[in-house]
Structure formats: C-alpha cells, structure tokens
Amino acid sequence: MPSAPVPVTDPENPKIQRWDDIGLLLIHDFITEDEEAAMIAAFHAVDPRLDGKRRISQHFGYHFDYTTFGASETSFTPVPSYITDFLPRLPVQDYLPDQFTAQYYPPGAGIPPHVDTHSMFGEALYSLSYGSAVPMVFRLSDANDARKMRLPRRSLQSSVSESKTEGASGTNPESAATAPDSQTTMTVQSKSEEPSPENPSWELVLPPRSLLLMTGPARYGYTHGIKSRKTDIINGEMVHRQGRYSITMRTIRRGDEIGCNCVFPGVCDARIREEQSRPAAAQRMEPLEK
Numbered sequence: 338m339p340s341a342p343v344p345v346t347d348p349e350n351p352k353i354q355r356w357d358d359i360g361l362l363l364i365h366d367f368i369t370e371d372e373e374a375a376m377i378a379a380f381h382a383v384d385p386r387l388d389g390k391r392r393i394s395q396h397f398g399y400h401f402d403y404t405t406f407g408a409s410e411t412s413f414t415p416v417p418s419y420i421t422d423f424l425p426r427l428p429v430q431d432y433l434p435d436q437f438t439a440q441y442y443p444p445g446a447g448i449p450p451h452v453d454t455h456s457m458f459g460e461a462l463y464s465l466s467y468g469s470a471v472p473m474v475f476r477l478s479d480a481n482d483a484r485k486m487r488l489p490r491r492s493l494q495s496s497v498s499e500s501k502t503e504g505a506s507g508t509n510p511e512s513a514a515t516a517p518d519s520q521t522t523m524t525v526q527s528k529s530e531e532p533s534p535e536n537p538s539w540e541l542v543l544p545p546r547s548l549l550l551m552t553g554p555a556r557y558g559y560t561h562g563i564k565s566r567k568t569d570i571i572n573g574e575m576v577h578r579q580g581r582y583s584i585t586m587r588t589i590r591r592g593d594e595i596g597c598n599c600v601f602p603g604v605c606d607a608r609i610r611e612e613q614s615r616p617a618a619a620q621r622m623e624p625l626e627k
Contacts, residue, residue, distance in 0.1 A: 338474070338540055360553025361475075363541070367548035368423060373467045376419045377582060380439060387580070389443045397437040399589060406606065407457030408436050408589040420584065427586075428550055429461045434586035444469070444578040447565025450538075452478055452486075455557055455597035456607040459588035462551040466543040469579035472569050473549070476538035476560050483603030487612075542571055558601035 344363070347353035352365040368376070384393050397420065400412040416437060424433050436458070453462055543549060551561070568575050590596075595607075602608040 338538060342539065356555070359555045359559065360551065361541075361555040362428060362550040362552075363543070364428070364548040364550075365544055366546050367426070367465065368467065368546045370546070372419070372423070373546050376467060379417060379419050380441065380582065387441070389580075392443065392446055393441040395439045397439065398435050401436065401438060405457070406454045407595075408587075427463065427548075429552075432459060432461070432588050434461075434463060434588050436587045436589050438585045440583050440585075441468075442471075442581045442583070444580060445565060445567045446563075446581075448561075448563040450474065450476065450560040450562035452482065452558070452560050452601075452604040453556070455599060455605045456595050456610075457590055459590060460552050460556055461588065462556050463584075463586035464543070464549040464551075465584040465586070466547050466549070467545050467582045469581040470542055470544050470569075470571060470576070471563055471578065471581050472540040472542050472571070474538050474540050474562050474564060475555070477536040477554075478558055478560055478601065478604045479535035480603065481535060482560060486604055486606075486609060542569075554601070557597075557599040558604065 342356060344354035344356050347355060354363045354365075355361070380393075380395065381387060383395055386393060395414075396412075397414050397416045399408040399410070400414065401407075402409045402412075416435075420437055427433065541549075551559075555561075566578075568577050570576070597605050597607040599605055
C-alpha cells in the first residue's frame with residue numbers, strides 16, 4: 338500500500354505535520370507520557386474489563402445516537418478532567434468539541450473505512466491516539482462509496498455489539514459490519530462488498546500520544562479506517578500491535594445548525610436526505626454524483 342503523501346512540517350513547531358491540500362493535520366506528542374498513563378488508568382477505573390477480545394467504548398458529553406447518527410438529546414455523562422484539561426491546546430479554538438467517544442481496541446482490532454456524518458457535527462473532527470501506534474488508511478471517496486451510502490442501512494446499535502467480537506478476531510475491517518472509531522459512519526458494509534479500486538488508498542501512522550485533525554476534504558470526502566491485523570510495517574520494520582486507545586472529539590450541531598454544503602455530495606448525509614425527499618421520477622433523472 339502506498340505511504341502517506343509527503344507532509345509539510347510546521348516551521349514553528351516541528352511536531353506538527355500538515356497536509357494542507359486535504360485539510361489533514363497530525364500533532365506528535367500532543368499529550369505527555371504521564372497524561373497518557375493517567376488517561377489509561379482513568380479509562381479502566383470506569384471499565385476494568387481487559388480480556389484482549391472486546392472493544393470497549395465510553396461516551397462523554399451527550400452520547401452518540403446510533404439511530405440518528407447525531408448526538409443524544411438526553412443521555413449525558415460529564416466530561417472528565419483528563420479530557421477538559423487538554424481542550425485549550427486543541428488547534429481549533431473558535432469552537433471546541435462537546436461530544437467525546439473514548440475507546441479501547443485490543444490488538445488486531447480494526448475500523449471499517451467510512452466517512453463520518455457531515456450534517457450533525459462541526460467540521461473539525463479529532464482523533465487522539467494513545468497506547469499503541471497504528472496506521473490509518475485514507476482514500477478519496479468515489480462513485481462506489483456514493484452508491485453504498487444510498488443502500489438501505491440498519492442501525493449501528495447492533496453493529497457495536499458485533500464489533501466487540503469481530504474487530505478483535507482478525508476480521509478484515511472492510512468486510513466487518515462494525516461501528517468505526519468515530520462512531521458516526523453513515524454506511525455499514527456487508528461481507529460481500531469489496532473496497533473500490535477507483536482511487537488509491539494510503540496509510541498514515543498514528544503514533545502514541547498523537548492528535549489527528551480532519552477538516553475540509555479529509556473530513557468530508559475521504560474515507561478513513563484501520564486494517565484489522567496483528568502486525569504492521571512501520572518504518573520498514575514489523576511491529577506487533579498492542580492495545581490501543583482513542584478519543585474521538587466532535588462539536589454537536591442542533592436545530593438550524595444541522596446541515597452541510599460541502600463539495601462531496603456523493604457521501605454527504607444532508608444531500609442524500611435532500612435526494613430522498615424528492616419525487617422518485619426526479620431522482621431517476623439525476624446522475625449519481627461523486
């Protein structure tokens with residue numbers, strides 16, 4: 338698989354890498370080793386399970402709603418200090434995340450490639466990785482992704498329970514019906530589906546304690562996921578995966594804020610709802626956009 342495109346290193350902070358053409362940013366050592374240890378301890382103080390087979394999720398702020406693909410109106414858990422303490426360090430300060438999903442992934446667990454819901458959350462989508470390093474796979478969405486987005490789908494509520502076993506058993510994430518890292522995918526892939534060959538995919542290694550920020554095309558037009566496998570090739574060497582943790586951070590949209598006017602209508606949930614609200618005859622006359 339091709340490696341990630343060459344980034345630009347921030348001249349003021351060499352720990353920051355940018356892919357400005359697609360709106361991707363990676364900050365190395367965003368948290369310290371002491372913060373990482375404290376976060377892992379806090380995670381397992383809430384849920385001590387660690388049997389190497391199950392993916393464990395914890396929601397803070399208003400919980401993600403697996404039926405609306407937005408945030409719950411009622412289910413709420415206070416955000417712990419180990420999260421609020423680093424919010425002033427986030428690169429986007431015009432608005433801050435208020436919905437958080439923390440997860441533990443046992444070695445070998447993957448995430449199906451997906452595009453996160455556009456309309457229900459703000460543009461900035463964060464993923465904080467700690468524990469084990471892991472390569473994340475990116476690919477520009479295409480017509481095949483657009484078709485999949487328009488297939489009948491089932492609620493991800495059931496997919497979450499499946500992911501706890503499938504994701505840990507070496508199942509390919511491109512064929513497993515699992516809920517992704519960000520918990521906000523608008524597509525569930527069946528076991529018979531194959532990844533589209535139309536656009537090439539590439540891997541970006543997320544080191545421990547790193548923060549990934551997706552905006553622009555990376556947020557709205559690229560699929561991202563993690564291969565389900567026990568080992569990775571990092572810097573030319575085979576590395577065995579260890580337990581990995583992540584915190585996905587989003588900003589909730591409510592009421593009139595809900596919507597999207599991106600340039601990726603093929604994978605945009607707002608545009609799909611608009612299409613589905615039109616008369617069937619009008620839909621048949623329109624070409625499927627990428």
